[in-house]
Amino acid sequence: MPANAVEVKSLSKRFGAFTAVDAVSFSVEKGEIFGFLGANGAGKSTTIRMLCALLDPTSGTASVGGFDIRREPEKVKRSIGYMSQRFSLYDDLTVAENIRFFGGAYGLNRGTVASRLPWVLEMAGLRGREGSLARTLSVGWKQRLALGCAVLHEPGIVFLDEPTGGVDPASRRRFWELINGLSEQGMTIFVTTHYLDEAEYCNDIRLIHAGRIVAGGSPTELKTAAIRHPILEVACDRPVEALEILQKEPWVVDTSIFGLSLHVGVGEEAEGRRLLADRLGRAGIAVRRVDRIMPSLEDVFIHEIETNAAPGPAAAGEAKP
Amino acid sequence: MKAILSIVHKEFLQLRRDRRLFPLLFLSPILQLLLLGYAANLDVRNIPAVVCDQDGSAASREFIAGFLNSGYFSVRARVGRLEAIDAYLDRGLASTAFVIPRGFGDDLAGGRPGKVMIIADGVESQTATIGVNYSTMIAKRYAQRLLLERLERVQGRGGIRPVQVDARVRVWYNPELKSRNFMIPGVLGLILMVMTIALASMGIVREKEAGTMEQLIVTPIRPHQLIVGKLLPFVLIGLVEAAFVLAVAAFWFVVPVRGSLGLILLACLAFMLNTLGFGLLISTISRTQQQAIFTAIFFIMPMILLGGFVIPIESMPPFFQAVSRAIPTRYFFTMIRGLMIRGAGWPEIWDQMLPLAALGAFVLSLSIARFRKKLD
Ligand SMILES: Nc1ncnc2c1ncn2[C@@H]1O[C@H](COP(=O)(O)OP(=O)(O)OP(=O)(O)O)[C@@H](O)[C@H]1O
Numbered sequence: 001m002p003a004n005a006v007e008v009k010s011l012s013k014r015f016g017a018f019t020a021v022d023a024v025s026f027s028v029e030k031g032e033i034f035g036f037l038g039a040n041g042a043g044k045s046t047t048i049r050m051l052c053a054l055l056d057p058t059s060g061t062a063s064v065g066g067f068d069i070r071r072e073p074e075k076v077k078r079s080i081g082y083m084s085q086r087f088s089l090y091d092d093l094t095v096a097e098n099i100r101f102f103g104g105a106y107g108l109n110r111g112t113v114a115s116r117l118p119w120v121l122e123m124a125g126l127r128g129r130e131g132s133l134a135r136t137l138s139v140g141w142k143q144r145l146a147l148g149c150a151v152l153h154e155p156g157i158v159f160l161d162e163p164t165g166g167v168d169p170a171s172r173r174r175f176w177e178l179i180n181g182l183s184e185q186g187m188t189i190f191v192t193t194h195y196l197d198e199a200e201y202c203n204d205i206r207l208i209h210a211g212r213i214v215a216g217g218s219p220t221e222l223k224t225a226a227i228r229h230p231i232l233e234v235a236c237d238r239p240v241e242a243l244e245i246l247q248k249e250p251w252v253v254d255t256s257i258f259g260l261s262l263h264v265g266v267g268e269e270a271e272g273r274r275l276l277a278d279r280l281g282r283a284g285i286a287v288r289r290v291d292r293i294m295p296s297l298e299d300v301f302i303h304e305i306e307t308n309a310a311p312g313p314a315a316a317g318e319a320k321p
Numbered sequence: 322m323k324a325i326l327s328i329v330h331k332e333f334l335q336l337r338r339d340r341r342l343f344p345l346l347f348l349s350p351i352l353q354l355l356l357l358g359y360a361a362n363l364d365v366r367n368i369p370a371v372v373c374d375q376d377g378s379a380a381s382r383e384f385i386a387g388f389l390n391s392g393y394f395s396v397r398a399r400v401g402r403l404e405a406i407d408a409y410l411d412r413g414l415a416s417t418a419f420v421i422p423r424g425f426g427d428d429l430a431g432g433r434p435g436k437v438m439i440i441a442d443g444v445e446s447q448t449a450t451i452g453v454n455y456s457t458m459i460a461k462r463y464a465q466r467l468l469l470e471r472l473e474r475v476q477g478r479g480g481i482r483p484v485q486v487d488a489r490v491r492v493w494y495n496p497e498l499k500s501r502n503f504m505i506p507g508v509l510g511l512i513l514m515v516m517t518i519a520l521a522s523m524g525i526v527r528e529k530e531a532g533t534m535e536q537l538i539v540t541p542i543r544p545h546q547l548i549v550g551k552l553l554p555f556v557l558i559g560l561v562e563a564a565f566v567l568a569v570a571a572f573w574f575v576v577p578v579r580g581s582l583g584l585i586l587l588a589c590l591a592f593m594l595n596t597l598g599f600g601l602l603i604s605t606i607s608r609t610q611q612q613a614i615f616t617a618i619f620f621i622m623p624m625i626l627l628g629g630f631v632i633p634i635e636s637m638p639p640f641f642q643a644v645s646r647a648i649p650t651r652y653f654f655t656m657i658r659g660l661m662i663r664g665a666g667w668p669e670i671w672d673q674m675l676p677l678a679a680l681g682a683f684v685l686s687l688s689i690a691r692f693r694k695k696l697d
């Protein structure tokens with residue numbers, strides 16, 4: 001078996017005239033937590049579905065667990081676990097019935113299922129609720145149950161499509177602890193999300209925007225290498241108005257709003273501070289504080305999207321530095 | 322095998338929790354049986370009739386009494402002139418008229434065939450046909466009695482030729498022309514068909530809509546395992562349903578069940594192979610439950626009509642007779658009527674059973690072949 005759990009070469013998917021995934025290439029090393037980040041409609045689910053052999057790619061190739069997704073879709077399916085974006089267990093089955101069913105579907109015998117059942121219940125925090133209908137569980141529980149069903153057969157790779165969508169931060173943190181636990185057992189994790197803070201949990205990240213990979217690397221690599229210009233955090237009055245004014249300035253690389261303050265990327269720090277105070281002063285906006293900050297992944301993301309907004313060949317393909 | 326059993330088990334659990342299933346399974350067949358067993362009863366009673374007795378003899382009066390006592394006709398008016406009949410038929414006050422011409426009594430007494438005219442309103446062709454059939458039967462019975470009387474009277478004298486009659490009743494097995502005996506076995510087929518197609522056509526598409534299909538096809542389950550696993554619980558439900566309808570037919574409607582139960586069961590199984598296979602085929606090619614329902618309805622109609630539920634195959638135009646060979650209901654209706662009413666056995670039904678089973682195997686294979694473990 002090759003060293004990489006997933007190997008993707010210029011994979012594309014078109015729906016009619018619309019290109020949802022545009023010639024993406026990347027590889028996922030065995031045992032790592034690989035994060036696939038992107039806004040709504042970026043093409044995350046479409047990519048993951050192709051890798052799970054649920055959708056045929058329009059062009060390009062990929063191998064998962066050493067099997068070609070086009071030629072050996074059934075072998076791919078046997079070697080992976082998958083948790084789709086929508087909750088897709090049976091609402092009208094109980095927790096235990098869902099677990100047993102998926103155990104059977106993966107060909108596990110009764111004994112194995114019986115021995116894995118307590119583990120899943122424990123992991124999902126569903127001990128004592130095995131008789132509840134899945135419908136009655138709250139979203140966080142459903143997601144943990146779905147994760148349990150996806151890894152019941154102990155696959156080498158598990159694909160999780162926005163596993164933490166729509167739950168509170170505490171549940172999200174809890175879920176990520178589970179993911180970490182699985183990773184420590186040696187499982188390769190491929191996870192999509194549009195929560196940028198979650199990317200910090202990953203070993204390796206790809207940012208996908210409008211079907212193209214626009215940046216990649218580890219969280220630290222991304223933050224230091226992808227943004228070579230300083231980022232200033234500006235606390236000021238009327239931030240929305242300030243944002244609109246700054247966006248028009250040629251010396252501003254990119255701007256975005258973070259709560260009550262602005263993040264402004266500039267060419268050089270001292271020069272940037274001077275121009276900023278000058279421009280906002282002319283507009284009558286009081287600047288309370290300007291700090292140089294470490295870029296967050298969100299800054300990276302916004303920077304990459306803004307610099308790649310005009311689709312060019314540079315944005316496509318392998319983006320890992 | 323493990324995968325199939327898992328699916329079967331899962332389906333049963335889901336069926337058990339489906340609150341709509343029980344009423345659908347037992348109340349709806351009762352309703353359909355009552356409707357088709359009573360309301361859509363093709364037996365015609367009290368057909369409004371006009372009598373025009375121009376003869377006025379003892380023989381003609383006796384003949385007419387024979388009609389009235391049968392219960393099939395009730396006299397709305399007695400008229401003297403032939404032209405007066407038109408008014409009743411035109412205005413729909415009567416749908417049949419009996420005309421006994423002058424000389425009827427004399428003709429019979431003289432050993433010549435007695436002439437009677439029966440006019441039926443052909444607009445309601447069903448009623449007309451049935452009315453005419455009844456009339457012919459009653460007339461023949463009358464002639465038969467006449468013949469018997471005549472023979473008794475001429476006994477000993479010899480020489481006189483009796484009235485020419487062919488009094489053999491044409492309708493076999495159903496001497497009272499009870500249309501219920503024709504309808505109820507058909508209703509069994511109808512209920513079985515609608516029920517199993519409805520269940521199966523939802524079987525796959527419901528999972529597509531719920532999103533569970535995505536999770537299901539990412540497992541190593543194979544298409545035939547999924548289809549068979551979905552099919553088996555429905556087969557069991559279908560058999561329970563068939564047994565239930567059969568029991569209601571036999572004990573409530575007192576329709577004969579003369580053939581062997583084993584063969585009836587086998588016929589139901591062969592039939593369900595078709596309806597379930599067909600339902601699953603619809604389900605695999607539909608994207609939404611709504612699509613599946615409309616597709617099912619679209620195909621159920623011709624299955625009922627061309628299968629000979631109301632119109633017997635023999636009275637269809639040759640083209641439709643040919644088309645009906647591809648329609649499973651045709652074989653099932655023929656078989657189940659034969660099995661229940663005539664007490665047919667294997668020698669009489671094998672030529673229906675084999676094409677039915679073959680058709681079912683074909684449809685089922687088609688639905689397995691059409692099932693893709695892909696999302697698009
Ligand atoms: N079957 C389909 N037919 C047509 N267009 C599709 C289909 N599936 C996805 N798309 C389109 O492809 C694009 C990418 O969709 P995809 O579901 O991969 O996005 P995503 O990154 O997973 O977004 P989200 O965060 O909303 O889940 C979207 O614009 C979507 O509308």
Ligand SMILES: [Mg+2]
Nearest residue numbers: 044045046085
């Ligand atoms: Mg998605």
